[in-house]
Amino acid sequence: MSGLVRAAPGEASGPTSAPARGRPDAGRRRAGRVSSTVVTLGVVSFLTDVSSEAVAAILPLYVTAALGMSVVAYGIVDGLVQGAGALVRVAGGWAADRTDRPKWVAAVGYGLSALTRVGLLFASGLPGVASLVVADRVGKGIRTAPRDALIAASSNPRNLGRSFGVHRALDTAGAALGPLLAFVVLWAVPDGYTTVFVVSLGAAVLGVGALVLLVPDLRPRRAAWLRTHRTREDRGLPKCKGCTCDAPGGLELTGRPFSWAFLRRGATVRLLVVAGLLGLLTVGDGFVYLALQDRDGFATQWFPLLYVGTNAVYMLLAAPVGRLADRVGRARVLVWGHLLLVGAYACAAAPFPGATTTVAALVLLGTFYATTDGVLAALTSALVPTSVRATAIGTAQTVTAVTRMVASAGFGVLWYASGRVDALWIAAAALLVAVPVCAYLMRGGRLERDPDLVEEAPA
Amino acid sequence: MNRSPAIRRRTSFAVLVLVVLAGTGWYVAAQVRQARAEHAAPTQVEMAEGVLDGPHVLFRGTAPGDLYGRVAAVALDDLSGPREVTPAVCDRVDSDGETTVCLRTRRGVVTTYEAEVLDAAWRTTASWPLPGMPSRTRLSPDGLVATTSFVTGHSYAATGFSTETTVHGADGADVSGNLEDFTLLADGKRLAPVDRNVWGVTFVDARYFYATVQSRSEGRTWLVRGDLAERTLVTLLDGVECPSLSPDGTRLAFKHDARKPGDVTPHWTPAVLDLATMTVTVLDAEQRSVDDQIAWLDDVTLLYGLPRADEPGTTDVWSLTADGTADPAVAIPQAWSPSVVE
Numbered sequence: 114m115s116g117l118v119r120a121a122p123g124e125a126s127g128p129t130s131a132p133a134r135g136r137p138d139a140g141r142r143r144a145g146r147v148s149s150t151v152v153t154l155g156v157v158s159f160l161t162d163v164s165s166e167a168v169a170a171i172l173p174l175y176v177t178a179a180l181g182m183s184v185v186a187y188g189i190v191d192g193l194v195q196g197a198g199a200l201v202r203v204a205g206g207w208a209a210d211r212t213d214r215p216k217w218v219a220a221v222g223y224g225l226s227a228l229t230r231v232g233l234l235f236a237s238g239l240p241g242v243a244s245l246v247v248a249d250r251v252g253k254g255i256r257t258a259p260r261d262a263l264i265a266a267s268s269n270p271r272n273l274g275r276s277f278g279v280h281r282a283l284d285t286a287g288a289a290l291g292p293l294l295a296f297v298v299l300w301a302v303p304d305g306y307t308t309v310f311v312v313s314l315g316a317a318v319l320g321v322g323a324l325v326l327l328v329p330d331l332r333p334r335r336a337a338w339l340r341t342h343r344t345r346e347d348r349g350l351p352k353c354k355g356c357t358c359d360a361p362g363g364l365e366l367t368g369r370p371f372s373w374a375f376l377r378r379g380a381t382v383r384l385l386v387v388a389g390l391l392g393l394l395t396v397g398d399g400f401v402y403l404a405l406q407d408r409d410g411f412a413t414q415w416f417p418l419l420y421v422g423t424n425a426v427y428m429l430l431a432a433p434v435g436r437l438a439d440r441v442g443r444a445r446v447l448v449w450g451h452l453l454l455v456g457a458y459a460c461a462a463a464p465f466p467g468a469t470t471t472v473a474a475l476v477l478l479g480t481f482y483a484t485t486d487g488v489l490a491a492l493t494s495a496l497v498p499t500s501v502r503a504t505a506i507g508t509a510q511t512v513t514a515v516t517r518m519v520a521s522a523g524f525g526v527l528w529y530a531s532g533r534v535d536a537l538w539i540a541a542a543a544l545l546v547a548v549p550v551c552a553y554l555m556r557g558g559r560l561e562r563d564p565d566l567v568e569e570a571p572a
Numbered sequence: 573m574n575r576s577p578a579i580r581r582r583t584s585f586a587v588l589v590l591v592v593l594a595g596t597g598w599y600v601a602a603q604v605r606q607a608r609a610e611h612a613a614p615t616q617v618e619m620a621e622g623v624l625d626g627p628h629v630l631f632r633g634t635a636p637g638d639l640y641g642r643v644a645a646v647a648l649d650d651l652s653g654p655r656e657v658t659p660a661v662c663d664r665v666d667s668d669g670e671t672t673v674c675l676r677t678r679r680g681v682v683t684t685y686e687a688e689v690l691d692a693a694w695r696t697t698a699s700w701p702l703p704g705m706p707s708r709t710r711l712s713p714d715g716l717v718a719t720t721s722f723v724t725g726h727s728y729a730a731t732g733f734s735t736e737t738t739v740h741g742a743d744g745a746d747v748s749g750n751l752e753d754f755t756l757l758a759d760g761k762r763l764a765p766v767d768r769n770v771w772g773v774t775f776v777d778a779r780y781f782y783a784t785v786q787s788r789s790e791g792r793t794w795l796v797r798g799d800l801a802e803r804t805l806v807t808l809l810d811g812v813e814c815p816s817l818s819p820d821g822t823r824l825a826f827k828h829d830a831r832k833p834g835d836v837t838p839h840w841t842p843a844v845l846d847l848a849t850m851t852v853t854v855l856d857a858e859q860r861s862v863d864d865q866i867a868w869l870d871d872v873t874l875l876y877g878l879p880r881a882d883e884p885g886t887t888d889v890w891s892l893t894a895d896g897t898a899d900p901a902v903a904i905p906q907a908w909s910p911s912v913v914e
Contacts, residue, residue: 173722174705237881239837298600300679302607304885308600315596319589326585526789529764 147432150267151276153327154260155283160320161223162284164230164313165249166291171299175306176242199511201254206507209259210371213334215503216263220324222256225249227317233310258507265494265502266333273495274443277487278435285428289421291316337499375501376508384444384496385512387551388489391451392516394544396458396524398423398478404461404533405471419475426479434483435491443492444555450484451548453477455541462537489513615639617906620654623647627914629869630667633657634887635906643674648912651891651903660694662909666711669913671742673717675706687719689742698744703736708772708814708865715742716800718773718781737770737783739800748800756785758794758807763787770805772814772865773798774824782808782815782824795826795845809852812845814865818894822847825866825874825894828854842866842874844894855896867910868894869903877908 205222209215229245229252236242261277268276295309302308342348375381402419438446460474490506497505527536615637627648633639633655643660646653662674672690677683685702687709708720716739723734739748748754751770756763773783779801786793795812796805815824824847827840840862842855855874864876872894880886889910891903904910 243837296683299683302600302603303611303679305603305607308603311599312596315592319592322585322588322592326581326588 147272147276147279148267148269150328150331151264151280152283153323154264154267155280157223157320157324157328158260158280158284159287159290160316160323161226162287163291163294164316164320165226165253166288167295167298167309167313167316168230168233168249168291170292170295171306171309172242172246174299176239198250198254199514201251202257202507202511202514203504204507205255206258206262206503206505207371208255209262209503210334210501213332214330215259215266215333216324216328216330218503219256219259219263220321222252222254222259223317223321223324225252225255227314227321230310230314230317234307234314257510258503261490261494261506262333262503263328263331264490265506266331266336266499267329270495272436272439273491274435274438274446274488275432276435277491278432278438278483281435281483281487282428282431285424285431289424289428333499333502371500371504373501373504375497375505378497380496381505383554384493385509387444387448387554388509389512389516390547390551391448391544392513393520394540394547395451395454395513395517395520396540397517397521400521400524400528401457401461401474401478404537405474407533408461409466409471419471422472422475423479423482426476427482430480430483431487434480435487438484438488438491443488443495445552446484447488447492448548448551448555450481450488451544451551453481453484455544455548457481458537458541458544462534462541464534485513610636611638611640613637617644617657618654620656623654623656624658628656629875629904630665630672630911630913631889631904631907632662632665632909633906634885634908636883636886640885643672644907645913646904646907648914651889652905658694660690662688663706664709664909666709666909666911667913668711668713671711671715673709673711673719675702675709675719675721677706685721687717687740689717689744698740698742700740700744700746707735708737710773710775710865711742712775712778712781714775714778716740716747716775716778717742718775718783720771720773735769735771737773739773739781748803751783751798751805753803754798755802755804756787756796756807757804758790763790770796772816774815774817774865776817776821782817784813784815793829795824809845809850812843813840815845816866816868818868818871820871823894825868827862827864827866828852830854830856842876842892844874844896853896855892855894857896857898858890858892858900864909867912869910869912875903875910875912877910 205218209218212218226249229249232245232248233242236245264276264280265273291313294312298305298309298312339348376385398420405419434446434450454477457474457477460470460477463470489509493506493509494502524536524540527539530536531539613636615633615635617633617635617639623645628645629648629651630643630645633642633644639657641661641663642657643662643665644655644657646655660672660674662676664673664675666673670692672694674688674690675685676688677685685704685706686699687702687706688696689698691697702719702721704722706719706721708718710718712718718737718739720735720737723736737751738746739751741747751773752768754770756768768788769786771784771786773781775781779799781798781800783796783798783805784793785796785805785807793811793813794807795809795815796807798805811829812824812826813829815826817824824845826843826845828843829838830841831837831839838861842858842862844853844855845851846853860878862876862878864878867875869875869891874892874894875889876892877887877889880888886906887908888902889904889907890900892898892900
């Protein structure tokens with residue numbers, strides 16, 4: 114970096130700084146819309162998910178059929194890397210916050226995953242494939258939090274929920290399209306695993322390309338600092354008229370540097386506790402599908418359709434629900450959304466077999482996902498200072514992911530110990546108790562925005 | 573003209589899109605053309621008529637070309653000789669000469685899997701859907717059909733793996749339901765049915781069978797003796813997978829996990845268990861990892877499939893003496909899932 118100082122760096126300014134550039138009309142008009150950067154990040158995720166889900170869909174087949182390994186071996190590999198991904202997520206967020214370069218940290222994550230596609234073209238044998246799977250997961254872990262920080266940085270704080278919703282809708286669309294694409298390719302080219310990998314590589318390259326070429330290099334911490342330090346004096350620049358803008362030694366950000374102290378703040382702790390508590394009662398959707406299948410006895414080959422149904426609902430509702438969260442309160446939507454999950458459990462446990470309860474369960478599940486994933490990211494972004502945002506998002510997501518894993522393991526035991534119906538009712542009852550408790554923990558004002566962020570909001 | 577960096581970047585992205593689309597499009601088109609050509613190309617194997625009329629070994633042919641995947645047979649006294657190819661396409665096959673069980677994958681946008689029972693003229697007499705990729709099948713002399721398939725197969729697959737093993741009648745009637753639901757007795761104690769998997773059935777008679785049970789919560793893999801009448805599985809021995817009963821009924825051939833401590837992936841070595849003395853002989857003359865349900869060519873010779881390292885999709889059936897005194901040798905080239913029909 115040169116010592117040049119730009120008050121409002123053209124590239125680094127998202128819509129939030131539009132008013133600062135003296136375009137209040139444009140600012141107001143765009144406040145209702147989702148920033149183009151968010152849409153671009155959605156497209157990046159769409160392409161990357163097409164790429165990764167296409168491979169994930171055929172990997173069990175590839176490992177067993179083409180490499181002649183056993184599915185047992187694949188399962189072992191898959192289980193081993195699950196936990197690692199969650200920890201990397203916090204590290205990715207931390208790197209983004211420390212460097213104040215979320216775009217480039219995210220690019221490293223996306224790039225790593227794209228490189229594993231190249232590796233797949235040449236990998237032979239399980240150890241090779243396994244390490245590529247691990248690398249892909251690590252890449253996914255690295256990129257998630259910085260990307261969410263980018264979404265937050267390029268959104269109007271007032272419609273954060275909607276921005277995340279739009280992003281998650283595009284992301285889910287990619288996850289749905291990927292497997293479909295893979296099976297179409299395999300159908301056209303029997304044993305055409307390499308062809309799937311090539312298609313997947315193409316999608317991954319386009320995803321990285323869109324990120325690197327189209328997403329602005331936002332500097333959230335620097336931008337926030339510039340917004341709160343408006344005069345030359347504030348910025349520690351020499352006061353003079355007509356002199357050049359060169360500041361000796363460059364611009365020194367005097368703002369709060371990265372610090373793990375945010376983890377001790379009451380509001381953050383409260384959010385993490387609530388996320389963890391709700392996560393502990395969020396049983397994997399696989400169990401709901403299994404319960405539906407157990408009750409209705411439809412063939413297992415329809416199983417993927419249940420996932421597709423849930424994802425379709427999630428995709429359609431992610432943006433509207435995000436918007437609702439912006440209006441009525443994100444914490445409220447996040448917590449009360451879990452009642453939808455109670456409904457889904459009830460639908461799967463109820464003694465009314467048939468299409469109605471099955472479809473209702475899928476709709477409830479899809480809507481539930483719309484009220485959690487993006488909303489949690491939006492809630493966290495708005496809660497913490499810009500300087501720790503990516504780390505905080507990564508931490509909240511890790512808490513949710515880890516507790517949900519624990520929940521699924523525990524529920525598996527409960528399922529076998531007390532049977533399908535009782536297990537589901539127990540989970541539903543526990544959740545029904547937990548929701549008001551969590552709502553109480555997060556009641557009005559308990560989740561206060563950081564003052565730093567209030568200043569960021571356009572006047 | 574001073575073009576803004578934003579426009580330059582958008583142009584670069586547009587160029588990238590065009591290059592990637594053209595590149596992958598060209599590659600996919602070439603692969604589709606090549607796959608069509610390969611599929612249409614005649615399989616290069618020596619063929620003969622009448623093999624099926626005498627004692628033979630039935631198997632899935634894996635020689636590339638238009639006959640890839642078709643069930644074929646070689647004469648029992650000339651395993652590497654000419655083969656007779658049948659119209660059936662199967663992933664796993666087992667036969668007694670009259671009736672043949674065939675597990676197959678129906679590729680499509682939604683891939684499905686099924687078990688079929690075929691008569692001597694290769695017509696389907698019964699079929700039922702399988703929940704995932706076919707893994708093992710055995711046909712008993714009494715007309716019982718055991719099938720093991722993996723329950724995975726979609727992108728959203730949960731972690732770990734799961735198998736479903738069932739016993740059907742040759743008419744397609746469900747005899748056992750999922751064997752996971754049988755009562756499991758380990759050392760006389762009844763085990764709660766938590767997270768267990770059953771695979772690799774080998775029949776003794778119309779009532780008893782041997783199989784593998786894994787309990788992930790216990791972290792153990794047992795050889796069990798199953799009883800279709802009592803609906804029980806009784807554990808016999810640790811560390812025995814995919815048992816296969818010898819023709820004289822005195823021994824079980826199985827795959828023994830001989831991985832080094834600390835290894836993540838299993839290394840399966842063929843082994844033989846003497847049922848009278850319960851002694852295990854590990855056949856480490858075979859140094860590669862064998863993932864197959866071993867078949868008995870006769871009372872002294874084992875058959876199992878191994879993939880070719882350099883030719884994806886092609887496998888060979890290897891033979892090994894049941895006492896492990898000789899090195900393994902290719903018995904039937906370009907074959908998989910052997911089934912001996914006397």
